[in-house]
Amino acid sequence: MTLKIYGIPGSRAYRTFWMALEMGVPFESEPVFYAKPESITPEFLKANPNNRVPAIDDEGLTLYESMAINLYLARKHGGPLAPTNLAEEGKALQWSFWAMSELEANSLQLAMHRMFLPEGQRDPAKAEAANAALQKPLAVLEQALADQPYLLGDRFTVADLNVAAVLSWARTVKIDLGAFPKVEQWLTACLGRPAAGQARKGKAA
Numbered sequence: 001m002t003l004k005i006y007g008i009p010g011s012r013a014y015r016t017f018w019m020a021l022e023m024g025v026p027f028e029s030e031p032v033f034y035a036k037p038e039s040i041t042p043e044f045l046k047a048n049p050n051n052r053v054p055a056i057d058d059e060g061l062t063l064y065e066s067m068a069i070n071l072y073l074a075r076k077h078g079g080p081l082a083p084t085n086l087a088e089e090g091k092a093l094q095w096s097f098w099a100m101s102e103l104e105a106n107s108l109q110l111a112m113h114r115m116f117l118p119e120g121q122r123d124p125a126k127a128e129a130a131n132a133a134l135q136k137p138l139a140v141l142e143q144a145l146a147d148q149p150y151l152l153g154d155r156f157t158v159a160d161l162n163v164a165a166v167l168s169w170a171r172t173v174k175i176d177l178g179a180f181p182k183v184e185q186w187l188t189a190c191l192g193r194p195a196a197g198q199a200r201k202g203k204a205a
């Protein structure tokens with residue numbers, strides 16, 4: 001049985017596709033799309049009773065929450081993206097929780113009000129508020145990357161993937177990173193990885 005990923009690339013399931021592709025883990029995808037009620041099957045709801053994507057079924061183990069899924073896949077399959085010791089594991093958890101609490105809401109709000117919502121529903125003031133609120137966590141990220149290219153040191157890991165995937169919304173709407181050159185460099189490197197591009201199609205090249 002292969003890993004099953006519920007969700008579509010144009011959702012937070014993008015994060016899971018990216019991770020599976022980085023790790024070279026074979027997977028099949030179930031294109032659950034919350035705007036299409038027929039795609040919400042009992043099997044999917046068993047995997048995620050919250051009715052959200054992503055969710056996975058990995059040989060009978062069901063999981064939801066994108067960050068948790070990626071940390072689990074790293075732990076299960078190892079390789080360069082996975083933490084190699086307790087300190088790295090702690091940092092990977094820290095950055096993943098941080099991305100969800102400090103970045104996610106404002107990154108999404110910025111994208112919604114600059115691009116994703118129909119034009120008539122966009123509110124430039126909300127976009128600007130989100131942009132302003134992002135300055136503080138972006139400064140924290142800039143500091144973390146001051147002396148090292150990636151969040152855990154010299155190599156790209158699940159910590160970078162989880163944070164960069166959350167920031168990809170802001171990147172899509174061209175958030176101004178002029179004041180954060182290290183973040184700019186790091187985000188370009190992360191989102192420029194082949195697997196990050198393939199994940200937008202939800203499958204291997």
Ligand SMILES: N[C@@H](CCC(=O)N[C@@H](CS)C(=O)NCC(=O)O)C(=O)O
Nearest residue numbers: 011012034051052053054065066067
């Ligand atoms: N914290 C969850 C959030 C999952 C989430 O909200 N996913 C959205 C799609 S991007 C969803 O399924 N929304 C369904 C809905 O709003 O009904 C995670 O990171 O996995």
